[in-house]
Amino acid sequence: MLRQRRHPRPRTHPPSVGTFFTKMMAFCASKDAQETSAVWATVNPVAEGPNAGYPLLIVHGGKDPLVSDERVDMLVRLALTDDQEMVVFSDGDHCVYNHRQDRDVLIADWICSRLGQAGTNGAW
Known part of the structure; x- marks a missing residue:
């Protein structure tokens, strides 16, 4: 039997260990957990x-055991941008690892399309 945990409230602080946090440290170009936590707290x-107002792409796995469809829908609803796109891989897992190539091509194409728009009228 599969038990799913639901978080009643969004996380108010980042995790201080684990693969995700390690990726966030690299993203922040820091090896200091406290510095990374401070940066992450501003996101x-x-x-x-x-x-x-910045462009937003959400790629979601329909079978993601960690991020519910409701959370993704809430992010789409509350995002402060008109330029947003959500792509759901119906059988996708967390981070859509089971469609890695399709996911990466999708993200690369989306970024390239937005970079082509940048600077054309002084805004995204």
Whole structure:
């Protein structure tokens, strides 16, 4: 029997260990957990501020055991941008590892399309 855990509230602080946190440390170009936590605490894709209005691509696995469809729908609803796209791989797992090549091509094409738009009118 598969038991699913549901988090009633969004996480208010980043995890301090694990693969995800290690990736966040690399993303922040830091080897310091405290510094990475401070940077991560500023990330909020649904907050007003300098990052509002940027293009948003959400790639979701329909069979993701960690991120529910409801959480993804909430992010789409609350994101402060009109330029958003959500792609769901119906049988995709967490991070859509089971469709790695298709996922990576999709993301690369999306980024290239947005980079082609950048700077054409002073905005995204």
